[in-house]
Amino acid sequence: MPPVRRPLCSATVTAVSVMAVAALTSPARAETAQHCVADIDTGAQACFATFEEAIAEAEEETGRTLEQQRRSLDGGPASLLAARADVIIGTYFEHENYGGATFTLYGDGLCRGGDGTDFWFTFPPEWRNTISAAQPWATCALWLHSGPDGTGDRDGPYRENTPYVGDHMNDRTVSTTLG
Amino acid sequence: MRFLATGAAAGLAAALALSPAPASADHGGAPTVRELLERCGKGTDVCEFHPSGSPEFFQNTSEPVGSPVYNCTDHEQVSMVEWSKTTGESNSVNLSMTATFGVVFKQSFAISYGHEWSSSHTQTQRTQVTAQPGEVARVYYGPRMQRVHGTYELHFPDRQWGHYVWYAPFTAEGPADGQGSTVTQSTRPMTDEERAVYC
Numbered sequence: 001m002p003p004v005r006r007p008l009c010s011a012t013v014t015a016v017s018v019m020a021v022a023a024l025t026s027p028a029r030a031e032t033a034q035h036c037v038a039d040i041d042t043g044a045q046a047c048f049a050t051f052e053e054a055i056a057e058a059e060e061e062t063g064r065t066l067e068q069q070r071r072s073l074d075g076g077p078a079s080l081l082a083a084r085a086d087v088i089i090g091t092y093f094e095h096e097n098y099g100g101a102t103f104t105l106y107g108d109g110l111c112r113g114g115d116g117t118d119f120w121f122t123f124p125p126e127w128r129n130t131i132s133a134a135q136p137w138a139t140c141a142l143w144l145h146s147g148p149d150g151t152g153d154r155d156g157p158y159r160e161n162t163p164y165v166g167d168h169m170n171d172r173t174v175s176t177t178l179g
Numbered sequence: 180m181r182f183l184a185t186g187a188a189a190g191l192a193a194a195l196a197l198s199p200a201p202a203s204a205d206h207g208g209a210p211t212v213r214e215l216l217e218r219c220g221k222g223t224d225v226c227e228f229h230p231s232g233s234p235e236f237f238q239n240t241s242e243p244v245g246s247p248v249y250n251c252t253d254h255e256q257v258s259m260v261e262w263s264k265t266t267g268e269s270n271s272v273n274l275s276m277t278a279t280f281g282v283v284f285k286q287s288f289a290i291s292y293g294h295e296w297s298s299s300h301t302q303t304q305r306t307q308v309t310a311q312p313g314e315v316a317r318v319y320y321g322p323r324m325q326r327v328h329g330t331y332e333l334h335f336p337d338r339q340w341g342h343y344v345w346y347a348p349f350t351a352e353g354p355a356d357g358q359g360s361t362v363t364q365s366t367r368p369m370t371d372e373e374r375a376v377y378c
Contacts, residue, residue, distance in 0.1 A: 087344050088332070097233040097292065110334070110344075135229045137332055138344075161229060161291040 034100075036127075040089065040107040040119050089119055089140050089178055093133035096164040103127055111140035111179055122148040122175040131173040135161045140178040144169045150177045210340045212347040213272040215333060220279030225334035228280075228287040228349065234325040236355055239266070241321035241363060248317075249369060250310035251378035258310070260364075263303040266322040268296075268353035276351070280331065284351060288327065300354035306362060314366040315373060323358040327351050 036047040086106040094100030103123065111118045118140070123131075136142040136158055143156030144165060155169040157179075164170070219226035245262030268276055276284065276298065288296040300322065308316035331347040339345070369377070 088346070091229065098230055099232055102231075137227075137229065139225060139334075161287060163291055163293065 035102050035104075037104045037106065038121070039086065040105045040121050045124065088137040090137055090142050090176065091135045092123075092127075092131045092173075092176070093135075094130050096132045098133050098135070098161075098163065100132075101130075103131075105176075105178075107138075110138045111136075113139050113141065114179060117150070117177045117179045119179070120150045120175065120177040123173065128174045129171050132165060132170050133163050134158050134165055134176075136178065143177045143179075144173040145175045145177065146172045148175050150175055208340055210345070212349065213274060215345055215347045216272055216274060216280040216331060216349070217278070218335075218339070219283060219331065219333060222335065223333050224336055225332060226280065226283055227332045228284050228329050229332060230287065230291050230327055230329035232328060234292065234327050234355070236323060236325050236358055238361065239322050239324045241319040241361060243317050244320045245306070245318050247315050248308055248310055249315050249373065249377040250312055251374075253312050255312070256310050258308055258316070259305045260308055260316075260318045261305050262318055262320070263301060264320050264322070265299060265301040266324070266354040268298045268351060270352070271348070271350040283331075284349075287329075296351075297354050297356045300356055302360065304362065306364065308364045308366070310366050313369055313374075315369050316364060316366045319361075319363045319365065321361040321363075323355045323360045324352055325355040325358070 034048070036045055038045040086108055087110060089105050089107045089111065091102055091104045093102055105119070105121055107119050109118075131144065134142055134144065141157035141159045143150070143154050143158070145154045146152035146169065152174065153168070153172070155166055158165070165173070242264075244264050245260040248256070248258045248260060250256040270276060270281075275281065285296045285298075302320060302322065306318045308318060310316040328348075328350050331349055333345045333347070335343055335345075337343075
């Protein structure tokens with residue numbers, strides 16, 4: 001088993017100050033903020049009630065003009081992210097078939113695809129026991145756990161887009177590991 | 180929570196991708212989504228499609244099919260109109276989905292939703308129409324369609340346009356097999372011009 005690359009990251013130790021986004025967002029309740037993103041290393045989390053808000057925030061964050069971003073969504077220049085910086089490593093969905101609220105994790109590199117754990121994350125309280133679908137990104141294989149910090153019952157690995165995580169872990173996930 | 184909900188997640192990944200994206204000094208200009216998808220499978224380590232939400236089903240606009248029936252008699256006329264209509268697929272980048280990115284999309288769709296993506300559907304029917312004296316009857320067909328949103332994820336072994344990893348928003352539409360389509364007919368009085376030509 002390769003050495004673990006990440007410090008244990010729980011959402012209870014969120015240091016949200018890294019992202020100016022946090023100042024604008026309301027509490028990450030799934031009912032009011034449909035789309036959350038979190039840095040798996042720092043726990044920094046930002047949630048958006050609507051896609052438009054996310055875009056407006058992205059404009060502020062990136063310093064790009066809104067028009068440039070509109071073009072990117074309309075099939076113009078694509079959204080970009082450097083692998084050397086953060087990449088998306090997984091997206092989790094409230095409902096099956098990728099429906100409802102979403103929670104997307106990003107980290108500082110691709111998964112190595114071995115048996116080891118490259119990333120792990122404990123979901124914030126409002127996201128526990130709600131997940132029904134999942135998508136591994138960045139060559140990750142993804143596990144779901146019923147306890148915090150990769151403990152308890154688990155199911156996986158999910159290596160493909162998974163529209164329903166199965167009865168064993170449906171609405172029971174508290175933490176996730178990726179490798 | 181396990182119940183069906185239609186796509187509330189559209190665009191999330193794109194939003195995320197935008198937010199932490201510093202334009203680095205070595206960034207070699209931004210490609211279009213089309214340029215990126217053309218590279219899928221050609222020098223990429225990874226080219227995957229991640230859908231957002233369930234497929235959205237919708238009714239396409241009804242269009243006339245088959246030939247119009249002109250009733251030039253002085254009594255009600257019942258006729259059969261034979262018609263055939265093929266509905267194809269389309270996408271947000273206007274590229275043929277026979278290219279590699281399209282194959283990736285279809286594989287991902289099958290894994291993601293448990294049934295095959297339908298690229299084309301041909302509906303053939305004989306429809307009975309009734310026209311009163313002096314009327315013209317037409318048959319209209321509106322296919323049931325599905326729309327899927329999502330994000331392509333592409334990894335390159337070397338920097339392309341300044342980055343190793345790119346995300347591209349994408350939407351595809353195609354016929355929804357087994358979802359029911361609409362066939363309607365309508366009649367209207369012939370114009371003088373039509374009467375002169377067809378009667």
